Amino acid sequence: MAERDDQLAAECAATVSAADSVDRAVHLIRDMLRFDHCTYHLAWTIDAKLDAPFVKSTYSETWLGRYIMRRYVNVDPVVIHGFQRQLPFFWSDLPLDPKAEALMVDAIAHGVGMQGYTIPIVDRSRRRAILSVTGHEDDPQAWLSFIDRFKMGLNEIAHSLHKMAVREIYGEDTVPLLGPREIECLIWSAQGKSHKDIATILSISEHTARGYLTTARLKLDSATIAQAVAKAIKLNLIDEPV
Amino acid sequence: MFQILQAPYLPSQANLLDRMFRLRKRVFVDQLQWSVSAINGRERDCYDDCQPVYILWTDDLTGELLGSTRLMPTTGPTLMYDVFRDTFPHGAALEAPGIWEATRTCVDAEALARCQPDLSACEAFGRLCLAIVECGLQHGIHTVVSNYEPHMMRIYRKAGLIVDELGRADGYGRRPVCCGAFAITTDVAGTVRAQLGVSETLITLPAMDKMAA
Numbered sequence: 464m465a466e467r468d469d470q471l472a473a474e475c476a477a478t479v480s481a482a483d484s485v486d487r488a489v490h491l492i493r494d495m496l497r498f499d500h501c502t503y504h505l506a507w508t509i510d511a512k513l514d515a516p517f518v519k520s521t522y523s524e525t526w527l528g529r530y531i532m533r534r535y536v537n538v539d540p541v542v543i544h545g546f547q548r549q550l551p552f553f554w555s556d557l558p559l560d561p562k563a564e565a566l567m568v569d570a571i572a573h574g575v576g577m578q579g580y581t582i583p584i585v586d587r588s589r590r591r592a593i594l595s596v597t598g599h600e601d602d603p604q605a606w607l608s609f610i611d612r613f614k615m616g617l618n619e620i621a622h623s624l625h626k627m628a629v630r631e632i633y634g635e636d637t638v639p640l641l642g643p644r645e646i647e648c649l650i651w652s653a654q655g656k657s658h659k660d661i662a663t664i665l666s667i668s669e670h671t672a673r674g675y676l677t678t679a680r681l682k683l684d685s686a687t688i689a690q691a692v693a694k695a696i697k698l699n700l701i702d703e704p705v
Numbered sequence: 706m707f708q709i710l711q712a713p714y715l716p717s718q719a720n721l722l723d724r725m726f727r728l729r730k731r732v733f734v735d736q737l738q739w740s741v742s743a744i745n746g747r748e749r750d751c752y753d754d755c756q757p758v759y760i761l762w763t764d765d766l767t768g769e770l771l772g773s774t775r776l777m778p779t780t781g782p783t784l785m786y787d788v789f790r791d792t793f794p795h796g797a798a799l800e801a802p803g804i805w806e807a808t809r810t811c812v813d814a815e816a817l818a819r820c821q822p823d824l825s826a827c828e829a830f831g832r833l834c835l836a837i838v839e840c841g842l843q844h845g846i847h848t849v850v851s852n853y854e855p856h857m858m859r860i861y862r863k864a865g866l867i868v869d870e871l872g873r874a875d876g877y878g879r880r881p882v883c884c885g886a887f888a889i890t891t892d893v894a895g896t897v898r899a900q901l902g903v904s905e906t907l908i909t910l911p912a913m914d915k916m917a918a
Contacts, residue, residue: 544713547711547756548711548713548756549756549757549758549777550711550840585778587780587781587782589755589782614844615847618802618845619801622801622802667869668867670869670886670888671869671871674804674848674886677803678801678804681801
């Protein structure tokens, strides 16, 4: 079960990183992992002043319009907490003042979903963003265990979506900087070596070898090691194995 | 009691945080003599302004602060990347969602001797590590990167934690400072629990949220 979940999360991550836009990606996440909705929200400034936010969502036009008209962003605890916290959180953990409560009731009435989960995102430039997913499960416990199955994968998906958004806005597409160890691990992977082999060859632990491969893979914006190797070869970061 | 503290709840716990900055000054400036700056008896740096996550350990009975640590996601600005880069020997900065750094992890030996005389400083440090592991498991964090002095390796080991040393550097304190990583899995949590003889969950997260709200 856990393996199948990881595989599904990995497939989702692969599909998301291959998507041609953030808008398309949030729809793919919703469909693949069977959420009610998925929303990516980038704040322009680090202190979360939402002057002109970048929002891509699967919510209905009606709800998004209503959200703006009623200035819900000023009272929305998901946004307020999401741009300040660092750890992912369940909406059920949020403190609700009367205004926030009214917003939540209205949101549910407009099909936002009964339960929510939000992943705060921060990058090196201190840009803050959030990825929120919602579900219809009435039972909070079922929602908790559903998220629990995918939370590791969701963290990765959130960041790959963020990279995509930054590219969409700023158009930056630079060659990633890989460390020598990451390159070494990729080279051995290209030769068909497993984590275990690489760990032995480089005299490091298997966990560390896996760590270098993971960071290399993420820097290369790839869902699989094979994809990362292919990309590294294309970018001339490593040579094609002979 | 172990509590996770992060924005927007920091102002509501200003007093506790102030005690943490004083403890950090005593440990990192006075005892370890790390080249970190202290102002008004408090050790505080720019990363404390980056909305980090703190785990604070207070005595149930007296409310005294027993230990603390600071967690930050490695996708954002981190101390390890900016300051301790030299401790990564191979230039690979471990940065990825799911990898977090724990810095300024410390316990108050005097407060522990007063409040929990049965607990050695070594075991106490282990408990703080277990709190980090629990926090990681709750939030999908699979690896923690940390910096520490060489002799701490023995303490990690005693707590059942396997830390991979990734590198070390001189010039930060009297002794070299190492950089290491450990995995967070349910197996790791189980081993640490068994080693420390702790069966209960140290952190109960949602309760904290509601309390501080």
